[in-house]
Amino acid sequence: MKQMLNSYADAAHTLSADSAQLAVRCREVSMSFKKKNVLHGVSFEIKRGSIVGLLGPNGAGKSTLMRILTGLMEPSAGSVEVLGSKPSVDTLRDLSFLPDRGQLPNWLTAEQWLGYASGIYPDWDRSLENQWVRKLEVDVSLRIATLSRGQEARLQLLTCLSRRAPLVILDEPFTGVDLLSRENISSAIADEAAAGDRTFLIATHDIREMESLFDRILLIGDGTIKGVYDTEALRAQGQSVESCYREVFA
């Protein structure tokens, strides 16, 4: 019996080690700036095609972790794989990133920006762009400087979703965004996730708006992973994403 259990464990291990099915794998990732430890021994995996929430209080290390996944930063220790490769300039091609407090060139109109972006990104899809302009109700004739925060957030998301990149990483897509724009954005994410084999990693504080969207949640606090949960499994035990979050962080 014990042997059987062991062989199951082995099988599970080889399954989880099958990187072809993984969009992201982090092993013992640590990051320190000067003497400050921002991430410590972070390990997790994200399966392709899933929508994963990265949840945790301010200063937990979410943005740093996302920047490491994009290759903008290299971890002090540990290993990271994004779609099977180490994050670098090369993996940027397969990854669409919405940074926290990102800045679009505000002297352009939204239309000029989208024209420019379509030239930078080889995987830009004009028909996707048109679809999202319509669904996210972005007035492309407006100058970016004159957009409200909600309009600018929708334009940023539109920029991410108009690419065919298989991995989409969104850092706080809802900051300063009104209720209806938030609903529009989460509807767009559900739609895009249903359309294809895309993987989403989303950091957010807006648990109520997003909890139905997530397959899994990664809870991160003080630079370490506090838990990884399958959301439907949590609910089967009578817990909501919110109550789980409270239990872990309260």
Added chain:
Amino acid sequence: MPPDIIWNLQDFQIDPSRPLYEQFVEQIRAMIAKGQLAPGTRLPSVRETAASLRVNPTTVMKAYQELERLRLTITHRGQGTFVTDEADAIRQSRRELARGAVRRMEELASSIGLTLEELIALANEEE
């Protein structure tokens, strides 16, 4: 071909601490049993449903598969998913809903020390 209806989040009462797919199955099943969703109605696709309810597409797919397994819906390749027009399947689903309701009533009755028949008799007793 567009669907005959579009789901709206207000059509559902979702409890965030119960499996979502179960709740969608229960509530769509009740809509079919009550005739609120008529036989032959074309349902929105998984993608349309995920987008309009802002819910994980895998959850919607699971709910749709369960409805299909219960023979309450039928999928025609390339055309979409439809509410069944087999009166049998709907009848059976109504029966199961009725049994569930009676079971809950029985539990309620036994919590005050009565059988279901006694509960009904007591409720109908004249002043």
